[in-house]
Amino acid sequence: MRNLSISTPLPLKKVTIQDDFWSPYISLIRDVVVPYQWDALNDRVEESEPSHAIQNFKIAAGLETGEFHGMVFQDSDVAKWLEAVGYLLTLSPDSELEKIADEVIDIIAKAQHTDGYLNTYFTLKEPTGRWTNLAECHELYCSGHLIEAAVAYYNATGKGKILDVACRLADCIDEAFGAEAGKIKGYDGHQEIELALIKLYQITDNDRYLRLAKFFLDERGQRPHFYDLEYAKRNGKTHFPSLSMAKDKSYSQSHLPIRMQKTAEGHAVRVVYMCAGMADVAAETNDEQLLAACLSLWRNIVSKRMYITGAIGSMAYGEAFSLDYDLPSDTAYAETCASIGLIFFARRMLQIAAKSEYADVLERALYNTVIAGMSQDGKHFFYVNPLEVWPDASGKNRNFDHVKHQRQRWFGCACCPPNISRLLASLGSYIYSVKEETLYTHLYIGSQIELELNDQKVQVIQHSELPWEGNVRFQFNMEQSLRFTFALRLPSWCDTPEIHINDTSYSIHEASLIDGYIYIDRRWNPKDLVHLVLPMQINHMKGNPLIRETAGKVALQRGPLVYCLEEVDNGNHLHQLMISPNETGHSLFHPELLGGMQMIEMPAFRMRGDYWGDQLYQADVQDQLEQTTAHFIPYFAWANRSVGEMQVWIREQKFQPEEVQV
């Protein structure tokens, strides 16, 4: 049944990241974030409200007494932590970490009911409420994360215990849900189970899980509406009264059957998790219609509803999409998890069709919003990633209540931090994929891989200077020469890529350039070198003229990185700064800046305000400008020094020399 035409990611265990930019992140996940999250899950982080997540499992397992505490989806925090641990153990053994994980798995297994059901909230708090409030209560969402964790941990260790828990849980779900008489024709309010079941199917080859994933997707949004039926059945009992999850169908993308959805509506994380599951099922079942639905939603998101940082979700209300071209910088929601979900979706689309546009979006979200979500110490996180902040307005203009100017230690709803962990710990599996005799390179991240092509072992060593410089070198190590196709992605941010093979320039023929990938089909010899040069100019990015927020403004991008202004480098009142369209500026590496990064300096103008005094409005007054230099740092690095204003989009204005006071 599986569609063999997709390209398959190289498994994480075949990839070792060795990269000046990314290796420190992965070390940070291993050495700081995952241990810190373990402390958080065990209520040992003093500055934060206790998570209770491990405690809940222990109580459900009968190992301790007490009550459930936390959000209805608290279990998922443990699962996401365990999934990250699985990836870390795949990267390198760690007997101490594995021991902790095994102990957690023992507790989880004990908390599982004999029929396979597993959810500490319902076990402890609503034992008779199982499957009665799918719209709000995240049972299948939590199950999905448990399954993802199980697959990751099994892949890492080969230990079957947690995979067995996951299969029994999935079987229990399959007994309860389905089109057959007596089963519930429902689906979870928060999509996640769908993509998890595909992972379980892929590792077990059990068709049942694939069918169940497809059932959940296709049942979504059908009439009569399941959420209305279950709402009536439970007499209108509501878990989150403030959110109207059961009533507002678009919040959970159940306003229409998924194949009829053309625009991304509602809670942004749910949309992209759903799309990832749709793409999986489309690929696994050769479902062209479902793939077309994925393409519609993809097109809507990336061409009308995505921030330049790869963030999605334009408003705090419902953590949701709003409407086409509505991309306010300062009230953005732009949740870290939503960009992570967009990466999941992009990766699956990229497997189905190797088009650089998918990798461009994946890269945009990864290098900008995702890593902005975490501080450089690995202990502070952004849930919301605005493109402009004005700290003075905090607590005063309540439209910004959701916006923080500093990363927070942990959250009551702690979805984002463990999501960053599991993504970065598994980053190796995003770099390459293989389809028949073609090796695709999607991301330029220094790494070493081992794979078999045409039954011969090949090692590829990648050296990358990204994101600071566009030099990437590949070396092939193998026993003897071998013919295969090496497909290299040409990122959209570079207009003038060059390729050299063994120091000989390789002409980028149109014929070998398909959808943004160069296909180099030749017989490769041991020690062959490929040098990809991606010159990085400073790009003045503009927004589509239908975006109200970006009219008359530009954002600077260099390579994959979007840049921003910070108050610490530029003084306050950042909105008074303007740059001229003709300025190229220059970029310089500052080794002392936040561990070393390229800063952009750009001649700029500042509106003077001192001559205005008490006037609020004046007629026919000439702006007074002074010349200055604007300093930009990569967006992902903002808010690592001090609290202050930040701004991605800057006004672009032409000036006559006589206007400017030097």
Next chain:
Amino acid sequence: MRNLSISTPLPLKKVTIQDDFWSPYISLIRDVVVPYQWDALNDRVEESEPSHAIQNFKIAAGLETGEFHGMVFQDSDVAKWLEAVGYLLTLSPDSELEKIADEVIDIIAKAQHTDGYLNTYFTLKEPTGRWTNLAECHELYCSGHLIEAAVAYYNATGKGKILDVACRLADCIDEAFGAEAGKIKGYDGHQEIELALIKLYQITDNDRYLRLAKFFLDERGQRPHFYDLEYAKRNGKTHFPSLSMAKDKSYSQSHLPIRMQKTAEGHAVRVVYMCAGMADVAAETNDEQLLAACLSLWRNIVSKRMYITGAIGSMAYGEAFSLDYDLPSDTAYAETCASIGLIFFARRMLQIAAKSEYADVLERALYNTVIAGMSQDGKHFFYVNPLEVWPDASGKNRNFDHVKHQRQRWFGCACCPPNISRLLASLGSYIYSVKEETLYTHLYIGSQIELELNDQKVQVIQHSELPWEGNVRFQFNMEQSLRFTFALRLPSWCDTPEIHINDTSYSIHEASLIDGYIYIDRRWNPKDLVHLVLPMQINHMKGNPLIRETAGKVALQRGPLVYCLEEVDNGNHLHQLMISPNETGHSLFHPELLGGMQMIEMPAFRMRGDYWGDQLYQADVQDQLEQTTAHFIPYFAWANRSVGEMQVWIREQKFQPEEVQV
């Protein structure tokens, strides 16, 4: 005790408005709005939810049976209607309207308790709750409106019944509140009683009411905090749980004693009603310190927290001020009532000191926000007056939930419509004031007045072409020549005023120009003519460089009117329009447009978007511009033709000829 140095408004009964612009408004109030509101108060407007306001009084009076319905401050709608009726009857007799009003007064009088207490909510719904929740329940607010109505009706008719009700109510309040032992040391959550008591004091000369007004003001914000004390006393019972009125002290301007408040915080209407009362008490008691507090708040509002339309209140949350220079156009709250309250405050400051800046703000709020609050048919109203609307975002970006694109029939909280009625019905009293032998003209509104100056009767006939042209002519009619000072306000929007007396040019000496008023002190002869010429150019207004919203933009103003773009005249995507700083544009009267108004045409440029296709962001793309003409109409007239985009601030950009495609 009264401070005689203030100027006194000419009483309404001495002023007859005869003005092409304003007379139709006053007719509309008389012929449509007040009768329509009477129907609304009696639950006879089919499209709207019933008001129950008259019904509540009838039940409280024992004339009908039933329950209280509506907001806790529902009584005030009846009072504001009655106040407007008082002004209308002052302007001209109307025996039918007076009969209706007398019947209402009879009902109100019957609803009054024997001890003078009067409030239908507490009478019917919480008979034992009197004075237990000042923070939230508007008892004194409703009392204040009743008192204002009584004064207006007594002035109009000389009938004492409602004034007697008002005095008994005020006496009842004075028995209950005060510094003396056994009295409540409290004050209302919504200021209004203060300025009402001053009106009652001025008409009765009873010092008790002045002292009580001063008590309420000075008690506000003292510690221990009255709202905490009463909250504890009623065991935390809360009337509006969603608003935290009792806890959030700045919401009700009780975060500090009023003399220590330097910035306008919290609910905007409350701030300006309070300020009006403060100015009254300062003037009546020669309280320089209190006047200084008024000046601080005035300065903060008009130089940091006011929209160019004279609107105030930057956010929906709490209908409140936010912070200095935070003046977003699209999420503005900008409540009609708040601008009316700002007019009350400005008028009182103007009486204390004849400075054109007070009248400028008064005029700005009146000609822009206040009359924007009502449709041309007098039956539809705006509560919120944004400076930019994007109807497509309605219901999709929930940050705009408070913004309507069409005026509404009536509101559950119907404060704004009757506030417009009472202001416009009493507009005559805003035009002139007198101080000793000086007659001040504050507003240029065609009118006829009678007054005594130096014991001699003088009639002044004003002909005004405002707001469309700056021609104003005055004629003095009296028995014999008479020396007095005629003080004319020179509005800030005119740089080149001219004065002609009997066709002779009058030189505007600096000596006679004080704070924006020209003082013409001479012996006037019968039939003398003064011709004031206020040339109206199209002013390109800019915002203070500290305002983020207006950076790089201009708003057009001509005379007192702020202009806006509407979709019906300019197509959609108004944000794509730009004007050049050097364009003067031209203004033309369109007799067919909404009853006749000046429209501004301005050469403009439009960003083209059609060549962008599916791209959301692009590098180094040149804007493509096309030349067009932007059409502006007065802001107050927006949304009278069809639903569409509207925008006050437009981008200003310089262009090189080669950029533009003709």
